């Protein structure tokens with residue numbers, strides 16, 4: 001595995017005495033990825049933090065470090081220019097005006113190419129490459145062009161703006177194309193992923209469905225252009241919650257927190273802001289609100305102090321210099337107007353601090369003010385919560401920070417509304433202990449459950465399909481299912497083998513688990529609730545093994561045969577297709593004769609070659625033989641490989657089309673699809689709007705949720721049935 005980010009997890013530092021060396025900069029990303037990187041023999045590609053210096057790759061703590069050099073002018077044009085003075089303000093809703101310079105763009109392309117080349121050189125065959133953040137948006141496409149074998153992920157740490165804003169970018173198409181080189185593009189919020197998909201539709205017209213974008217592959221000579229599926233969805237980043245709590249529980253850190261309060265003159269309320277000194281963080285709005293509260297006498301300077309840590313950032317960019325001047329002027333004025341000899345109004349600190357000191361500050365603060373005007377996530381909000389093991393403290397949190405999607409029990413504010421912000425600060429200051437504790441407990445549960453390890457695991461699982469799947473249903477899946485249960489007309493679409501029925505050696509022995517059958521019966525009995533079985537099996541065989549209750553819709557042979565309310569329909573085969581089917585039958589029967597143990601299953605529009613009865617090398621040989629003979633003798637046959645089965649069809653329908661047909665037939669306003677096989681991916685791609693896709697078991701998938709096996713599927717169906725029954729009862733009570 002390879003991680004590519006603008007900065008390495010280590011910095012090259014030169015001391016004033018001339019000595020120099022590598023210092024690790026343990027940010028959240030490093031903490032999250034370290035265990036994965038060590039286990040995967042990973043490499044990290046990035047810039048070392050000093051211009052005009054080349055370094056050889058080296059090993060640091062079990063991770064290979066591959067430094068990429070940047071010249072002083074590239075630093076100005078690619079990093080300070082295009083990244084921080086074009087993309088950063090544009091992606092943060094043009095809070096500051098973005099600057100567009102063609103030379104900056106040229107440098108951005110050049111540097112992105114250098115990073116992509118470094119990754120292409122370092123990656124072994126079929127490796128996973130995970131590219132981080134807005135400085136490197138062109139890397140996925142560049143990498144895919146040179147190394148189509150790689151699995152490429154991208155995560156955007158900052159927001160992705162609405163099209164009306166994004167469309168200002170003179171290079172808007174190139175950036176979208178760059179990102180679409182990835183297999184999975186992660187965003188902080190669902191809204192960001194939605195903005196991205198809309199930009200793709202507006203600029204390219206590529207079809208998007210739910211989280212999936214269909215991107216045409218570059219046609220290779222002699223090949224028709226086919227489609228690649230790119231997943232674009234939210235993976236909200238988090239922190240090492242346990243690590244922060246551990247520091248917070250240390251007696252020396254707690255003593256330091258008390259010392260901080262004392263040094264401020266022991267005011268009743270300590271308020272805290274911790275930000276990089278950046279115009280997106282809403283530091284001015286916060287100070288304005290605080291200043292007006294002092295002016296209006298709603299807060300007295302003896303009772304409350306605002307501590308503002310503003311860590312130095314991007315000091316060579318002009319907008320940041322101006323911001324610093326403005327903020328320091330405001331701090332000076334407020335202290336001049338309101339401070340007394342014993343009490344400051346604002347304690348302003350333009351420094352970076354060690355993590356222990358940050359934690360002591362979090363512990364010392366009664367009220368944490370996060371008033372960002374726009375923020376991808378805002379980790380400070382999560383860190384504050386993680387440190388408050390005493391279940392005390394109030395978080396005031398901007399709706400414009402990604403964290404507000406999860407941290408709903410914070411006091412949520414619109415920082416542009418200064419009156420509203422003032423009221424929220426007063427509410428926080430006066431909040432009774434019980435209420436503070438109730439909210440903090442709920443916030444802490446959330447942050448503990450969704451930590452940074454979970455974030456990286458869930459991204460990588462979507463990207464590669466591997467990873468440990470927890471037993472049962474995750475909280476997110478439970479919540480999503482409960483939400484879906486309230487839809488007006490529900491469709492529950494299920495694959496059969498491997499999903500509601502455990503896989504068995506002989507297909508005719510397969511049976512759905514008793515729990516799944518019982519849950520399906522409960523669902524079918526509910527109003528406006530339809531269940532569909534969507535299978536690759538022929539309809540007869542499906543009806544026989546599943547013996548579904550009355551009213552269940554069926555789709556067999558990958559959508560060639562359907563049983564809807566009007567009765568069974570088989571899509572009629574044309575004469576040419578019938579002829580082809582006869583030829584296909586002959587070829588596949590030859591294969592079966594040549595490979596003892598292989599079996600053929602006849603279907604209305606094709607054949608399935610089952611190889612479950614063979615040892616794995618013999619099974620591979622039989623499948624290969626079948627593929628080769630069919631390809632040599634017949635044209636236009638659709639081939640699908642499933643688990644120990646190779647399917648040939650003269651008609652190219654798939655489970656996606658059947659799902660869509662079932663969805664329409666049921667007039668569904670919401671649907672869930674569960675499946676375990678590669679052929680179920682077509683159905684996941686056909687999900688709409690708020691529909692849920694759940695992959696059963698391991699394997700690469702575009703479905704956003706996963707469960708382990710048919711037992712977990714049964715649990716999910718039971719949970720859905722109960723939630724739907726409750727929803728139906730609620731409705732009838734209203735009536």
Ligand code: GDG
Nearest residue numbers: 157237276311351352353354355358375376377378379380
């Ligand atoms: C970008 C996105 C997204 C700050 N000062 C000190 C210090 N910090 C640490 C904080 C926190 C981190 O820096 C800042 O993270 P944020 O998330 O708050 O903001 P950005 O730097 O803008 O980060 C943001 C993030 O990427 C992750 O995806 O959440 O939206 O803009 O961890 O504690 N740490 C120490 N001393 C300081 O003085 N030790």
